[in-house]
Every structure is written in C-alpha cells, then in structure tokens.
Amino acid sequence: MLEGFNFRIIWEYMPFFLEGLRNTFLISIVSIFLALIVGTIACACRLSRWKLLRGVSIVYIESIRSTPLLVQIYFFYFGLPTLGFRVPELQTGILALMLNSGAYIAEIVRAGITSVSTGQIEAGISSGLSYFQRMRFIVLPQALGVTVPPLLGQSIVLVKDSALLSLISVLELTRCGQVMTSERFMPSEAFFTVAFFYLCIFFCLKTLADWSQKKLIFREAY
Amino acid sequence: MMAFYFQRLLESFPFFLKGLWMTVAISALGLTFATILGFILGMMRASNKKLLTWPIGAYVFVVRGTPFVVQIFIIFFILPEWGIQLDAFPAAVLALTILGTAFICEIVAGGIKAVDKGQWEAGTASGLSVFQQLRFVIVPQAMQTILPPLVGQYVLLIKDSSVVSVIGVVELTRVGWMTVVRVPEGLMVFSLVGILYFAISYPLIRVSNSLERRMAVQEVRL
Amino acid sequence: MIKFEDVNKWFGKLHVLKDINLQVEAGEVVVICGPSGSGKSTLIRCINRLEKFQKGKLIVDKTPLHDYGINLTKLRADIGFVFQQFHLYPHMTALQNVTLAPINVRKINKKDADRLGRKTLSRVGLADKVDSHPAQLSGGQQQRVAIARGLAMSPKIMLFDEPTSALDPEMIGEVLDVMVQLAKEGITMCVVTHEMGFARQVAHRVIFMDEGQLVETGKPDQFFDNPQTQRAAQFISKILTH
Numbered sequence: 027m028l029e030g031f032n033f034r035i036i037w038e039y040m041p042f043f044l045e046g047l048r049n050t051f052l053i054s055i056v057s058i059f060l061a062l063i064v065g066t067i068a069c070a071c072r073l074s075r076w077k078l079l080r081g082v083s084i085v086y087i088e089s090i091r092s093t094p095l096l097v098q099i100y101f102f103y104f105g106l107p108t109l110g111f112r113v114p115e116l117q118t119g120i121l122a123l124m125l126n127s128g129a130y131i132a133e134i135v136r137a138g139i140t141s142v143s144t145g146q147i148e149a150g151i152s153s154g155l156s157y158f159q160r161m162r163f164i165v166l167p168q169a170l171g172v173t174v175p176p177l178l179g180q181s182i183v184l185v186k187d188s189a190l191l192s193l194i195s196v197l198e199l200t201r202c203g204q205v206m207t208s209e210r211f212m213p214s215e216a217f218f219t220v221a222f223f224y225l226c227i228f229f230c231l232k233t234l235a236d237w238s239q240k241k242l243i244f245r246e247a248y
Numbered sequence: 249m250m251a252f253y254f255q256r257l258l259e260s261f262p263f264f265l266k267g268l269w270m271t272v273a274i275s276a277l278g279l280t281f282a283t284i285l286g287f288i289l290g291m292m293r294a295s296n297k298k299l300l301t302w303p304i305g306a307y308v309f310v311v312r313g314t315p316f317v318v319q320i321f322i323i324f325f326i327l328p329e330w331g332i333q334l335d336a337f338p339a340a341v342l343a344l345t346i347l348g349t350a351f352i353c354e355i356v357a358g359g360i361k362a363v364d365k366g367q368w369e370a371g372t373a374s375g376l377s378v379f380q381q382l383r384f385v386i387v388p389q390a391m392q393t394i395l396p397p398l399v400g401q402y403v404l405l406i407k408d409s410s411v412v413s414v415i416g417v418v419e420l421t422r423v424g425w426m427t428v429v430r431v432p433e434g435l436m437v438f439s440l441v442g443i444l445y446f447a448i449s450y451p452l453i454r455v456s457n458s459l460e461r462r463m464a465v466q467e468v469r470l
Numbered sequence: 471m472i473k474f475e476d477v478n479k480w481f482g483k484l485h486v487l488k489d490i491n492l493q494v495e496a497g498e499v500v501v502i503c504g505p506s507g508s509g510k511s512t513l514i515r516c517i518n519r520l521e522k523f524q525k526g527k528l529i530v531d532k533t534p535l536h537d538y539g540i541n542l543t544k545l546r547a548d549i550g551f552v553f554q555q556f557h558l559y560p561h562m563t564a565l566q567n568v569t570l571a572p573i574n575v576r577k578i579n580k581k582d583a584d585r586l587g588r589k590t591l592s593r594v595g596l597a598d599k600v601d602s603h604p605a606q607l608s609g610g611q612q613q614r615v616a617i618a619r620g621l622a623m624s625p626k627i628m629l630f631d632e633p634t635s636a637l638d639p640e641m642i643g644e645v646l647d648v649m650v651q652l653a654k655e656g657i658t659m660c661v662v663t664h665e666m667g668f669a670r671q672v673a674h675r676v677i678f679m680d681e682g683q684l685v686e687t688g689k690p691d692q693f694f695d696n697p698q699t700q701r702a703a704q705f706i707s708k709i710l711t712h
Binding site for chain 3: 364366367369370372373374375376377380384385388389
C-alpha cells in the first residue's frame with residue numbers, strides 16, 4: 027500500500043502545507059474568538075427579559091442549528107455580492123464560521139449558567155448579594171466547569187469546519203491538499219498528509235479538553 | 249430584476265425537491281448502516297478487552313480528528329488507486345456510514361458503560377453469558393442514555409451530508425450551488441436550501457429535545 | 471461442598487484475604503460477620519467467581535476454582551447470589567427477573583419457566599406481585615424477588631451478601647423470614663450479615679472475620695455469649711449497643 031508513497035513530493039510541498047496549516051490556525055483562532063463574543067451576546071439575549079431580544083436570538087440559534095454549515099457558507103459567499111458587498115473569501119469564511127459557532131456557543135453558555143442550581147442563587151439572594159455579585163462569586167465560577175469542556179469541544183469542531191472554506195477557495199490546509207492533487211495527481215500523498223496534520227491538531231485539543239474536564243468540575247456535595 | 253429571478257427560482261423548485269430527495273436517500277442509507285455498525289462496534293468498545301477497544305478506538309480517533317470533507321476526498325480519490333472504483337453516490341453513502349459509525353459507536357459505548365455495574369454482576373451470578381446479558385439486561389437499559397444523543401447525531405449527519413456535494417452528488421446543496429449560476433440571487437437560493445434542510449431536521453430536533461426532557465424526568469424519579 | 475485451602479487475595483498492595491481455611495458441608499448454614507473492610511463480601515464473592523484470588527485452593531461442589539478452563543456457566547447456575555443492593559433488572563417485571571436465567575441458562579421453555587417463576591415467587595410470599603416492576607415494589611419486596619431469582623435456578627448453594635443492610639428496619643423481618651424458611655429446608659447457605667437473631671435461629675456456625683483473616687468460629691450461642699477472642703468480643707459489644 028505504501029510502496030508507491032512518494033515522501034519526496036511531500037517534502038517538496040511541505041512549505042506549502044505549512045502555510046496552509048498556519049492559515050488554518052489563524053482562521054480557527056480568529057473565528058473562535060469572534061464566535062465567543064457573538065455567542066455570549068446571543069446567550070444574553072436568549073436569557074433576557076425582553077421578548078424581542080429573546081425571539082431574535084432564538085431565530086438566529088435555531089436557523090444555524092437546523093442548516094448545514096456549507097449552506098451557510100454558500101449563503102454568504104453567493105449572497106453578499108448581491109447586496110453590493112465585495113467581501114474577500116477569507117473574511118466571508120470567517121463570518122460564516124463565526125456565526126455558526128456563535129450559535130452553538132450560545133447554547134453551551136446557556137447550559138452552563140442554568141446548570142448552577144437555584145438553591146445556590148437563593149442562598150446568595152438571602153445573603154443580600156446583588157445580581158452582579160451573585161454572578162461573579164456564585165454563578166460564573168460554577169458555570170465555568172460546565173462550560174469550558176464543551177467550548178473546547180466546539181473549538182475542535184470549528185477547526186474541522188474550517189476545512190469547508192477550501193470549497194470557496196480559501197488557502198487553508200485542505201485546499202493545499204486539493205491544489206497538490208490537481209497539480210501532481212497524487213491524492214494519497216496530498217490528503218494523507220493533510221489528514222495527519224489535522225490529527226495532530228485534534229490530538230492536542232482533545233488532550234486539553236480531557237484535562238479541563240477533570241480539573242474544572244465543581245459539584246454540589248450532598 | 250429580483251422578481252424575474254424569483255420566478256426563475258420557482259420554476260427550479262422541482263429540481264430542489266429532487267435534490268432534497270437525494271439528501272434524504274443518502275442520509276437514510278448512511279444512517280441505517282451507521283446505526284447497525286455503530287451498535288455492534290459500540291458493544292465491543294464497551295468491553296474490557298484491549299484487543300477490541302484499541303483498534304476501534306484508533307478508528308474513532310481518526311474519524312473524529314479529520315474533517316469530513318477530507319475523508320470524502322480520501323474515499324473518492326484514493327480508493328481508486330487501490331483498485332476500488334466507486335461512483336459518487338455509493339462513495340457518499342460509504343463516507344457518511346464511516347463517519348456515522350464512529351460517532352454512534354461512542355454514544356452506544358457510553359450508554360452501555362453508564363448502566364450500573366451491579367446489573368452485570370446480577371447477570372453474571374445467574375450464569376448468563378456476556379451476549380445474553382447485553383441482549384436482555386444491559387442494552388435495553390442503556391437505550392435510555394443512548395436515544396437522545398443518537399437522534400441528535402442523526403441531525404448532525406443529515407447536515408454533514410451536504411458536504412458530499414463536493415464529489416458531484418446532486419443532493420440539495422449541490423442543487424443550490426448549480427442553481428445559483430443561473431439565478432444569481434445567492435440569498436434567495438440558499439435561503440430556500442436552508443428552509444428545506446430545516447424542514448427535515450426540525451422534526452428530529454424536536455424528537456431529540458423531548459427525549460432529553462423525558463430522560464431527565466426519569467432520572468429525578470429514580 | 472465448599473472448601474477454602476490457604477486462600478489469599480490481594481487488591482493491588484492491599485492483602486484482603488489472608489490464609490483462609492474454611493469448610494462448609496452440604497446443608498450447612500454459615501453466617502459470616504465482622505467489621506466493614508474485613509473481607510467477608512470478598513470471601514463469598516470468591517465462591518461464585520465474582521472475585522478471583524491469587525493464592526490457594528478453592529473447591530466448590532467438586533469444582534476446583536483455582537484451575538483454568540472451568541465451566542463458569544455451570545458453576546454459577548448452581549449457585550444463587552443475593553446482593554445487598556438487590557440489582558433487580560428495572561426494565562423487567564418480577565416474573566421476568568426470576569425467569570430470565572432459567573430460560574437462557576438452564577434452557578427451560580417459557581411456559582415451564584413461567585410456572586416455576588410463579589411458584590418461586592409465592593415461595594417468597596409475592597405471588598400477587600408477579601407482574602410488578604421493581605420500581606413499584608418496596609425494598610423488602612425487591613430483595614425477596616432477588617432471592618426468588620436465585621432460587622428459581624434450583625441452586626445447591628445460596629450466597630447472601632448483607633441482604634438486609636440496605637433495607638429500612640421495618641422490612642428486614644420479611645426478608646429474614648424467607649431466609650429462615652430456606653435454612654430450614656436444608657439448603658447450603660453462606661450469609662454475610664450482622665443480624666444476630668437470624669444467626670442464633672438457624673445458623674449452624676458463625677464465622678468472625680477481621681482484617682482479612684478468619685479470627686473465630688463457633689456455634690451461634692457459643693459465639694455470641696462466650697467469644698473466645700478479644701476482637702470478637704469487641705465486635706459483638708459494638709453491635710449489641712445498637
């Protein structure tokens with residue numbers, strides 16, 4: 027199986043792959059960061075007292091969760107020009123990733139906040155703590171343990187999702203594989219290398235996620 | 249101008265329905281195979297025999313660690329190099345099956361491991377074989393834990409089926425991609441695609457939510 | 471029927487069974503007591519191979535458990551085990567709980583198994599609960615179903631691992647009554663328990679374990695009224711003050 031495997035070609039393309047890898051990193055980090063902001067805002071709206079904010083956030087979250095990311099990417103890629111916006115592919119891709127992960131992060135944060143038992147909050151109210159004090163000292167520290175592991179999970183998903191940006195010609199890791207395949211007709215070398223790089227990223231992130239799972243869970247002792 | 253395009257879009261509607269049908273077909277086949285294989289592998293994964301758990305663990309690691317689009321490229325472009333020539337449709341079903349089996353395997357293994365150890369001991373003490381215990385005692389109880397994430401996984405796989413459009417399968421996303429060439433209203437076209445995906449995923453999401461709620465109620469009663 | 475010869479077991483570095491030498495004859499009722507962590511549960515769990523041991527010999531009903539290639543299914547089919555936490559199958563009715571093993575291990579057909587199951591359940595006083603699920607039964611009733619589950623296999627030995635420790639006080643009696651009845655019918659029984667009344671009533675021997683060792687054995691009256699060793703005396707005084 028591996029007799030014909032041409033390692034020299036891979037070495038030749040290595041700078042190219044590394045550039046793709048670097049772009050994947052940058053895209054993922056920027057997107058996750060933006061998604062965190064979007065997700066937190068969406069979650070705040072979701073939990074707010076005003077029906078309008080709640081409604082808008084619910085529509086946003088449910089539409090994202092019921093439709094494929096690729097469709098969302100194409101929606102912006104083909105749709106933004108018709109509105110007169112000339113957005114480069116990279117930014118379009120990041121926009122789609124940001125909105126997609128933002129919806130999932132909104133739900134993760136919401137689950138984290140609601141996981142803190144009402145008994146705790148009532149204890150805080152009874153002690154005279156204000157809303158912000160309760161948030162700061164009681165809710166958020168405990169919500170953290172429930173929130174961080176799934177957030178890391180969503181980061182892993184986002185790194186894999188970034189591969190779809192190759193379909194709108196963004197030069198990230200998967201696109202490098204496609205380009206090498208079309209230039210050299212060596213799909214094995216190209217895509218096994220690409221897969222290997224993704225597995226390395228996955229391994230690092232997964233180890234981090236598993237570690238955080240163990241370290242950050244606080245449970246009310248009965 | 250927009251009205252003109254809107255009319256063109258309406259005329260293409262049957263094409264969209266054909267794409268939707270293709271999505272349903274690929275998803276149904278892939279999910280069925282993935283469920284069967286996922287349960288078999290999941291039961292093996294839940295055992296303590298390293299000979300079983302390590303290869304399955306490696307398979308799950310690779311599938312979860314690489315983007316689906318890369319897996320599709322590997323199946324479609326690399327298998328022919330080893331003599332396996334697949335058409336786009338079978339390749340798509342195969343890819344979706346491989347993806348789904350890995351995730352379902354983890355869900356099933358998790359459900360089986362969540363069953364109280366005492367149930368295994370009671371079965372062992374009566375002289376039941378491992379297979380008899382799985383069949384009569386363990387898996388029926390594990391289904392409680394398995395069903396909600398399983399249905400959730402089905403929704404994810406239906407959305408992932410959109411990625412098979414890259415190898416030319418004329419499913420719903422591909423129809424959108426092909427239509428937007430003639431009807432350059434990206435927003436309209438992909439909103440329609442999104443609505444159609446929503447139509448098939450939303451019922452499943454509702455089922456998954458109600459399953460989760462029912463499971464939570466049962467836990468409280470215990 | 472059961473013979474322990476210099477049996478030793480370690481959990482990692484922890485020496486949980488130390489040079490156990492014990493013989494139980496057919497038809498004997500043996501009560502094993504001792505402080506928690508003394509190894510009593512581990513001891514009886516070795517008898518049906520729920521636990522393995524590293525050193526020594528154990529022969530149960532002529533089957534040497536220290537050998538390889540023994541037929542575990544046959545061994546376990548002839549031994550009934552009652553757990554402290556009952557471990558009834560929650561998704562099955564009482565009758566289904568009782569008949570699962572007879573149908574699938576002894577290969578009895580369903581009609582005969584159902585008849586056997588009903589008979590066994592009335593033997594433990596639960597003829598009217600055959601179609602109830604465990605969640606609908608009290609703790610005492612659940613434990614009696616668990617006993618019936620063991621009895622339905624017509625075992626040669628019945629093992630009980632603290633059968634009443636997880637029960638509310640008012641339900642202990644109904645379970646002990648069933649166990650007394652079984653003892654009088656002549657079944658070989660090993661019971662890990664603190665229930666002295668039960669021991670005095672039907673046990674042929676009481677065995678006291680502490681820190682993995684068999685410290686003292688004797689007839690119930692002799693043991694409770696006149697313990698020979700200091701550790702046994704300490705233990706008895708502690709459970710008496712309840």
